[in-house]
Amino acid sequence: MTFPQHIQPSQARILIVDDHPLVLSGLANILAGRGYIIETADCGLEAVRLLNTSLFDLVLLDLLLPDISGLEVMDYMHEHHMDVCVVVISGSANIDNAIGALHRGAFDFLRKTFPKEELLKTVDHALRQRWLAQDNQRLNQQLQASEKIHRYLLDSSPDIIYTLDEQGHLTYVNDRILPLLGWRAQELIGQHYTQLIHPSDLRRAEYALRQSTEKLQTTRNVELRMQSRHADSSMRLFSHELMRMTLPLKADDSPNTSPRWGTYGIAHDLTEHQRIDALVAHQAYHDILTGLPNRALFKDRLTLALLNAQRHHDMLAVMVLDIDRFKLVNDSLGHDLGDILLVEITHRLKAALRGSDTLSRLGGDEFTVLLTELTTSQDATQLANQCQACLRQPITLNNQVIHVSASLGIALYPEHGDTADELLKHADVAMYHQKANGKDGVVMFDTPMLQMGAEHMMLEHELHLALTHGELEMYYQPQVDAQTRQITGTEALMRWNHPLRGLLGAGEFLPLAEETGLIIPMTDWLLQAVCKDLKAFNQVGKQTLRMSINLPPQYLDRGNFVEKLQDVLRRHGLSAAQFEVEVTENICIRNPLNAIEQLHTLRRLGVRIAIDDFGTGYSSLSYLHKLPLDTLKIDRSFVMAIHADDSISPVVMAIISVAKGLNLHLVAEGVETETQLRTLAQAGCHTIQGFYFFKPMPKQALLLTLQKN
Known part of the structure; x- marks a missing residue:
């Protein structure tokens, strides 16, 4: 017989049940010779026990057993769902027994007079039938599982x-x-x-x-x-x-039916x-934060408006609007509230403009506006003033009132350009012109502004060269004791020996240096130059001279100023106690916690800390008492207002009171007259800096002055 490939004859287990020992051993010997695994039982109960403890493929079952009958054994197998093939062997010719066995699912019925060949043939056929049925069941299970997976995949x-x-x-x-x-x-x-x-x-x-x-x-x-x-x-x-x-064939279709x-x-x-896709398309042409058109969409609308204006000989205007000091607000309140502020500004500008105008955000705090349907240039100016007025109203964010202003530049078509790029450029130039002239205003583009912009770019390039060409120089303005008239200290002031424009004061180039980031390498140079000069001053002075240097906020923010100062002092053999660092009140608005920490570190080194131009910035007494201060400097704008002995302003008196309350040293800047000197000294300010005693002077001049003093 040929068995399925996955079945070996030696794997077939057969149970022989008969109460005659000779029959039992004879059948076992015959089947064992074919390689089957044989077990025997001489009664029905023993057969039941073996069926419960082992798995069998075939049972050769005698019906007439001494305890229970073979039919009862088959009933037990049926009740317990035992999947075993049964071939009945019996010496009885009772037809009822044969029918009963077949009804119970017996594969065949053999009388004990059967020849050996018939037994082997019946067993082989029974096993093959069983294994084919098992294969078919396994294939059906696999098919059902495959269909289940297929259905799951389709539904998933x-x-x-x-x-x-x-x-x-x-x-x-x-x-x-x-x-x-x-x-x-x-x-x-x-x-x-x-x-x-x-x-x-x-x-x-x-x-x-x-x-x-x-x-x-x-x-x-x-x-x-x-x-x-x-x-x-x-x-x-x-x-x-x-x-x-x-499609599958129908039941009544013939084999030759066309598909x-x-x-x-x-x-x-x-x-x-x-x-x-709609969201991506929208974001490609709109600002995500405010929902306004971005630069690309604005230029597209401006180009179309220009074509229409050219066709109908109409006037239109482009306005560039930049929020003044927005970075200061952003740094002090955080970027999240800065974004909320930009959204509020957007709402206000929309309310101030007409429905035909296009408001756009170019990025950061810069907005552009396309103004159409204009009759005169005054229409554009009026709309710009409306925008400015709506922004001046206080804005409350996070229980804090914020005051906002803006610088606006306007360019008209066709007067100031006939292309989108020209109008945007010229409006931008006008806006920056307004920023350079005090901010918070509206200005119309004028051709000379282009020359000023070119000069600004040239000055930036020349400032880069000034560092490498050695054109920077330190000047010093002494600070004098009002009673003894002795020089007690000096403030270091940077000058630029411009090859064409001559000697330039700090106000003419330091704002540009801060804007372009050049202030960092320039302050590095200042530290080296001042320490070198201070070493020379120490050799001629009868007493130790205190050196005051102005420290820009950007330099303090970098975090390595203390290490740089320590290094340069060590190399020049100078004491930190000779140095006084001057900062402005605004230093605590940018990053107050970092500023306070940095200043405390300087103070621990022995460096003195001074607040410069006190009263002109964003004063915050809550931060002022947290700073490790030694000195308050009264700004020259308050000093210049003193014209008579009794004309000292209430602001100066308040500053002097603050200094006395905090036990701080006072220095007055910009003192030019005897009246100013006498009035300040009587009010309690005894250190004077100004033209009355000395103008800023180069190193050699100060050396001679110290020798005489």
């Missing part, structure tokens, strides 16, 4: 999968249709596809289906809208991939893709 697909017969009726649809369209798959079987397609797309659907079944092409793609039962949408757009498929063609379809939902 993100797409709707369906089949149509030749008339267009649905023969299958997966469960994905329920969450997408609200239909249950079962209720659609047998329905025509037109029930799902939007009426406006029916003709296109009919054409696509006809092409997919009549043509030999493998697939056809078409976009169709499908009806939805969901309350939030009446239809959704799907991309349908249609494929030709052969019938149906459709296999996959519908991919495009609704989310549409939403994402």
Whole structure:
């Protein structure tokens, strides 16, 4: 006999049950010779015990047993769902026993007079039948598992999968249709596809289906809208991939029946893709924070407006608006509140403009406006003033009142340019011109502004060269004790020996240095130059001279100023106690915690700390008492207001009171007259700096002055 490939004869286990020892041993010997694994039982109860403890493929069962009958053993096997093939062997000719055994599922019935060959043939056939049945059961289980996986994959697909017969009726649809369209798959079987397609797309659907079944092409793609039962949408757009498929034969079809063609379809939902595409398209041309048109969309609208203005000989204007000191607000309040402020500014500007105007955000705190339908240039100026006025109203964010102003520049078509780039450039130049002249205002573009802008760029380039060409020089203005008239200290002031413009004061180039970032390498140079000069001053002075240096906020923010100062002092053999660092009140607005920490570190080194131009910035007494201060400097603008002995301003008196209350040293800047000197000294300010005693002077001049003093 040929066994299945995965079954070996030696693997077949056979139980022989008979109460005659000779029959039992004879059958065992015969079957063992064929390689079967044999176990025996001489009664029914022993057979039941073995069936419960071992697995068998075949049982040779005698019906007449001393305790229970073979039929009862078979009943027990049936009740306990034992999957074992049974061949009955009996010496009885009772037909009822044979019928009873066959009714109980016996494979065959053999009388004990059977020849050896018949026994072997029956056993072989029984085992083969059993193993074929097991193979068939296993294949059925695999098929069911495969169908289950296939069904799971279809129902788990993100797409709707369906089949149509030749008339267009649905023969299958997966469960994905329920969450997408609200239909249950079962209720659609047998329905025509037109029930799902939007009426406006029916003709296109009919054409696509006809092409997919009549043509030999493998697939056809078409976009169709499908009806939805969901309350939030009446239809959704799907991309349908249609494929030709052969329908199965019907029961009454003959083998020669021509094949019938149906459709296999996959519908991919495009609704989310549409939403994402629309979002991407919107973000490509709009500012994400404010929702305003960005630079690309603004230029597109400006170009179209220019074409229309050229055709009808109209006037239009481009306005560039920049928020003044926005970086200061951003640094002090944080970027999150800075963004909220920009959104509030956007709302206010929209309210101030007309519906025909286009407001755009170019980035950061810079906005542009396209003004159309203008009659005169005054119309543009009036709208600009409206924008400025709406921004001047206080804004409350996070329980803090903020005052905002803006610098605005305007360029007119056709007076100031006839292209989008020209108008934007000229409006931008006008805006920066306003910023350079005090901010918080509106200015119309004028051609000379271009020359000023070019000069600004040239000055920046020349300032880069000044560092490498050695054009920077330190000047010093002594600080004098009002009573002894002795020099007690000096303030270091940077000058630029410009090759063409001559000697330039700090106010003419330091703001540009701060704007371009050159202030960092320039302050590095200042530290080296001042320490070198101070070493020379120490050699001629009768007492130790205190050196005051101005420290820009950007330099303190970098975090390594202390290390740099320690290094240069060590190399020149100088004491930190000779240095006084001057900072402005605004240093605590940028990053107060970092500023306070840095200043405390300097103080621990022995460096004195002074607040320069006190009273002119964003004063905050809550921060002032946290700073490790030694000196307050009264700004020259307050000193210049003193014209008589009794004309000292209340602000100066308040500053002097603050200094006395905090036990701080006072220095008055810009003292030029005897009256100013006497008035300040009587009020309690005894250290004077100004033209009354000394103008700023180079190193050699100060050396001579120290020798005389």
